[in-house]
Ligand code: SF4
């Protein structure tokens with residue numbers, strides 16, 4: 108289980124308005140929770156406690172139940188993504204070629220756990236399922252850039268580029 | 272409507288049961304035990320653990336007996352090789368992930384998992400689980416959660432969500448990473464948890480327990496500078512015996528008093544005496560409000576689980592709550608004023624221990640608003656279970672003890688105070704006094720049976736001295752929510768409402784002895800304990816609070832009038848709105 112996030116929530120009034128509209132749309136219908144969560148994640152990019160609390164009050168579902176649903180489905184995230192989104196593929200091919208060590212190196216360098224974002228909002232780290240680039244294993248993506256056949260030295264060089 | 276009956280065979284024995292019965296219940300009627308873990312009658316019937324599997328002829332896979340309804344001509348086998356093996360593997364898998372520390376576990380010998388391992392003859396666990404260690408959540412004043420012992424049966428989730436509508440715990444995560452916990456891994460103390468402890472008494476294992484305060488009590492007893500007094504609530508005396516193997520509903524008042532005296536308390540008193548004060552104060556409050564028409568309905572506030580629920584969910588009713596403190600808090604306040612003076616003691620040298628059927632009383636005792644002049648009214652609260660543990664630690668042979676009487680001056684109480692322990696009891700106690708005052712008579716018809724019984728919501732209109740008083744009684748927060756929503760919307764009107772946090776009232780409090788799922792199938796625990804409470808009431812010399820001579824003496828000597836200035840200072844308080852999360 109990831110630690111509670113330390114990045115302060117800074118939702119805008121516009122985002123709040125959109126969320127309230129989504130709540131209004133589904134309120135009172137059966138199974139409102141999942142569609143509202145989807146829209147909320149579209150709006151904010153992630154589902155922090157502030158957003159989940161608003162939804163809890165809005166559609167009258169206990170916060171604990173909402174959190175249970177959010178943590179059950181892998182498509183929902185409670186952590187924001189960083190400006191730089193580091194994602195290491197943990198598919199079988201990448202894994203056997205040392206993706207684990209790459210994750211550990213990135214964790215150490217940017218100081219975050221998998222699934223979390225650094226306190227300054229710069230870097231987030233994710234472990235992904237196979238992204239279908241097995242020929243390039245092990246693979247790291249940063250936003251839309253793909254880096255393959257990595258050694259730990261390559262990883263250091265890539266990190267240097269972004270962290271400057 | 273007639274319920275159809277269904278004929279079936281279980282292990283080749285003919286069984287006839289009403290339609291809708293589960294295989295589990297049908298088997299019990301012919302003395303066949305099917306092991307269960309997640310099932311708890313009326314509370315959790317979700318078929319999650321698969322301990323209860325049986326073979327049903329014609330079905331391709333084994334079926335969960337706790338949720339599978341019987342049908343005509345069905346043939347069930349509960350003890351085949353396939354069944355035994357499946358149950359064993361299920362249990363071994365649960366045990367492989369379980370922190371098996373029975374020797375130091377509060378639930379040892381009263382644990383459904385431990386019993387199951389013994390019954391199924393587990394002598395080896397073939398699987399090695401991944402055992403991440405979870406931090407124990409002990410930040411709450413009342414409840415400790417230890418996920419390392421949790422078997423994910425979800426009984427606590429069901430009770431918190433459906434019976435209490437508090438819903439602060441749920442299943443979090445998925446697959447092998449699933450845990451039962453609070454949103455965002457919060458401690459229970461940072462949620463709107465009302466500390467009722469209903470989750471503890473439904474948990475089959477040692478994953479939930481009360482915050483242990485027994486060490487603090489022992490320490491005070493052995494401190495020569497402390498004068499340690501103990502008081503016991505009415506519901507304790509009809510349940511404590513269970514911890515020593517006595518049947519549910521056994522009254523052990525006399526033995527309990529003897530045991531407490533043997534343990535070294537300087538005074539052994541009865542919370543019931545204080546309950547008589549609560550009635551005098553609250554009854555007077557009711558009369559005043561009926562007169563002025565303000566803040567009606569009056570709502571009782573002696574259940575701290577309910578009070579916290581109100582602060583979180585019904586802040587618009589806070590002015591309706593009685594300002595009278597709960598009995599054990601009144602007791603503490605009187606100990607540290609009246610009693611201290613009488614005994615020539617300093618109030619800070621008196622250590623007040625409350626023995627309660629309740630875990631929420633621990634939280635209540637720590638409320639800053641319940642500390643007059645910075646000295647807490649009550650210093651430590653221990654549950655019925657904790658006092659049983661202390662009696663055992665003291666080497667007292669409880670079962671064979673002779674009876675003794677509570678100490679003076681807080682030893683005599685009325686029957687009205689005793690029935691505080693059952694739902695409807697506070698209402699009935701107040702009515703006995705209020706009716707006498709309004710009519711100016713010593714009324715003989717004092718059994719208000721309309722408000723007795725364990726139904727979730729009871730209502731009645733009664734006539735006192737020509738005045739109509741509309742009353743309602745609710746226990747368990749789902750019922751309280753329903754009742755108050757109907758008052759809020761204007762659909763219902765009452766003058767007086769009693770609300771208890773736990774379903775059935777204090778007899779079924781979260782600090783009471785834990786009864787296993789199998790016993791729950793045969794016995795209505797709250798009802799059986801409540802019956803013992805009403806027997807106790809019948810046996811009392813005085814059955815109305817205002818007839819208790821001690822009460823009158825203390826008002827005369829010390830307090831003055833009910834709801835007078837000194838009473839207000841010592842015996843009343845107020846509560847404030849709380850945010851959810
Ligand atoms: S919960 Fe039960 S099985 Fe587990 S350690 Fe405690 S007594 Fe033993």
Ligand code: SF4
Nearest residue numbers: 431464465467468470
């Ligand atoms: S103590 Fe009561 S409110 Fe708190 S988690 Fe347990 S059942 Fe829910």
Ligand code: SF4
Nearest residue numbers: 421422424425427474
């Ligand atoms: S804490 Fe107890 S009642 Fe709740 S899911 Fe775990 S084992 Fe079951």
Ligand code: FES
Nearest residue numbers: 309318320321337
């Ligand atoms: S599935 Fe029947 S007792 Fe758990």
